[in-house]
Amino acid sequence: MKNTFLVLLFSCFFAFLLRGQNTPLNKVTAFHQKNKYALLNEYAQFLSLPNTMNDTASLADNARFIADMMKKRGIENVQLLHGTSKGTIPAVFGEVKVPNATTTLVFYAHYDGQPVNPEKWAEGLSPFKPQMTTNSLDKGGKFIDFPTQNTPLSMDYRIYGRSSSDDKAGVFAIINAYDALRQNGLTPSVNVKFLFEGEEEKGSTHLNEILDKNKTLLKADMWIIADGPLHASGRKQIVFGVRGDVNMNVTVYGAKRPLHSGNYGNWAPNPAWKLTRLLATMKDDNGRVLIDGFYDDVTPLSKLEREALAAIPDPAPMMQKELAFAQAESTERTFLESITTLPTLNINGIVSANVGKLASNIIPIMATVTLDLRLVKGNNWEKQVQKVIKHIKKQGFEVFDREPTNEERLKFPNIATVKVGTGYNAQRTSMDLPLAQRVIKAVQNSTKESVILMPSAGGSLPLYLFEEVLNTPPLTVPVVNYDNNQHGENENLRIGCLFDGIETMAAIMLLPTK
């Protein structure tokens, strides 16, 4: 498999040589060079449409705007796809059928955005009045007017506004990638389908319904997800998976009312002591989870995936310095191994009564921990939760899924109420799939730096849906800058990333045959 890397390196060098010539991708570049002012102005219009997650009317405006952009560019069969539940925000679909193409890709992005608190945005910024600056404001960027034809335009300029990066950039890059090909008389090598979701920030609440209801329309060989940021180095990357996630709340009990720690101390049971002792049985001081079978179901990385992981520059030393800690949770695994190859058992928070100035000299009535379990490929979230519950029982706790009654409190010395949230599994598309290898080559064709191949992100998204509902693997190909303030205030896009993103998506539409 080492050969794969040599091929990649060679492709990279080859692509570099070709950049000066009249290749299809150079034509794409020429297209947006010519149209950049018009594209930026159209993008600004798109960003002016409010798109926060419960603003149904505005989201409908966004869907209409996208459908219009698609139709104007000759994309066929443009329509809104609804779920079966009432109140579903529709997804926008379109397609381009290519005669004789044997591969079909669905390009996915989402047009809804995170909630905004305009007061938290920097002076001069407003979430839905897109504003251009000469650079990131954090790096001393100055406000400028949107450029018109023949104004100088740097690729480091930024556009500020909600969803400028997350994820209208994905929608806009995909649509214009196809347009760039079309306007240059180029035909994609694959059938291209488009799906732009309107409920991603809510947790893709009805995506399963939309997929299930439109299985035939969405039949494809792979999904290309244009979402999330490029690598911190600015290099392009392909992310092959995400971790799954589920939360658990565990509460243990003491007496029914808070007790004076003098009058009852040493006698009444203290739930905070119970909980700390329980938790201490769950993880050792080198970060290894001690719950029986916790790591048993993990699907190991393939050789190719391990090599890809090893080839990624280790961000740990730099991050550790910025985050100011002396030692990672475990000395046995690298940062990338930690977030990619293993499930987690994280304490999101612990609360029992109060501390510091708010503390009283009492024996608390209860102690609660919120645990967050990230899952990797092979884990089943319900099974993983059961391992934890089994462990709690093994430590002598009677486990309930509700508050215990007085009778139960008087019967069982140790009671834990465990409340489990809704979870979902990890998703990981094998890097070894021939189609995955073709996408890698395509993206590598669009850049002279070697593409980062990340077997899985640390975070979670419900990408398992594509595999579970449609039996189609997804790959994530991010287009936006790392420092985009996604989800927070002052969200922004480096405009170079938008144009590079158009090239990346066009490169995938021109997928090599092997």
Added chain:
Amino acid sequence: MKNTFLVLLFSCFFAFLLRGQNTPLNKVTAFHQKNKYALLNEYAQFLSLPNTMNDTASLADNARFIADMMKKRGIENVQLLHGTSKGTIPAVFGEVKVPNATTTLVFYAHYDGQPVNPEKWAEGLSPFKPQMTTNSLDKGGKFIDFPTQNTPLSMDYRIYGRSSSDDKAGVFAIINAYDALRQNGLTPSVNVKFLFEGEEEKGSTHLNEILDKNKTLLKADMWIIADGPLHASGRKQIVFGVRGDVNMNVTVYGAKRPLHSGNYGNWAPNPAWKLTRLLATMKDDNGRVLIDGFYDDVTPLSKLEREALAAIPDPAPMMQKELAFAQAESTERTFLESITTLPTLNINGIVSANVGKLASNIIPIMATVTLDLRLVKGNNWEKQVQKVIKHIKKQGFEVFDREPTNEERLKFPNIATVKVGTGYNAQRTSMDLPLAQRVIKAVQNSTKESVILMPSAGGSLPLYLFEEVLNTPPLTVPVVNYDNNQHGENENLRIGCLFDGIETMAAIMLLPTK
């Protein structure tokens, strides 16, 4: 020493026989039988004076009122004792010198009260408008007018008002005990001194100054503290000591900012895990503190004290049912042993980020525990704290008394910031002291039920001051009902307790010679 108990039992029986006769204590009873209406009305006047802890002007009114009551009853040398600090609320002093008396007792109570929130008081009640009821309102008591001469009067009647129990009852019982003797032509067998403090609810902030500045005036053989409630059974009790107390806050650290539990989970150190593991090393699951030498300095109870403790009815089964838990912290010690003979290591509270609906999928930046250490006789609070700190260091933590710097965070894998509050030691007057035995006999003379002898209360008061500043042991002799709602709303006094209290205090003033 078993003989002591036989003697007590015999005294008890003897006192019972004497109650029908013309003993000195029967004269005391006759005194308040005759004067009960006047006494209750004067007490109501006393309770009408607001006395919350920062109301300096009202507290001065109280001090004047008390001084007047004392002078009216022929108590000599009445004066206000000030501390050296500015703003000290003065204590009221007085004395009665008895020719040829070789023993001197100081009778202590306090006249300040806890803050009030009138809105929380039951309808018809107001903290400083004393109100009489036919019983506790909880037991169906009805409001009645203050009784006048010849109205029937039950000893179960209650007076509601702030400090009706805590601790104007102590002040009033002491003053009228002396008056009852005087009006019957009886002379105390001891020199009697009076000290009524005005800053107890603030933590006796300047009591050390008042004691230190007035050492000669306050020279005595023992202090009698009239404060706190009778035993829940209604039986009289003498409390020989209190536990000491000190609080510690321990904070451990993760990264400098909250991190996404997906993007960093398994890699960034989680302070909540660190703290739970640290705490789990401190106490086993049978309530035994595992810190080196934690129990080393404890002065064991004497044989007499152990016997006294064993003679007290065990309240645990009843309390456990009411508090709804199945098992005490330890199966190795009784309730009374737990709160009397051993220091505690209690968790008052733990907080790291949030739980439940407020939780986010993050790795918290810090985790804090507030520990409360109760101390028994023999413990030095500073030494006890050092044992805990030494233990934390032994677990591999670098200990600071302030927030660590970035450089320190990058240097030490485990950092704990330990902030120690101001503490004080326990105080316990030996039950074996001859003078203590005389007080026991005196109190036993005033009741037909055997007096409960409690070697130490579980709670804490700065009683060590009497020993440390004046080298004089204190004994606490409570007078008020157990269900008095002390410190809270609807504070009340069972009027029978006030008259019994007068008898108890008079009995001590008539201290037997051996």
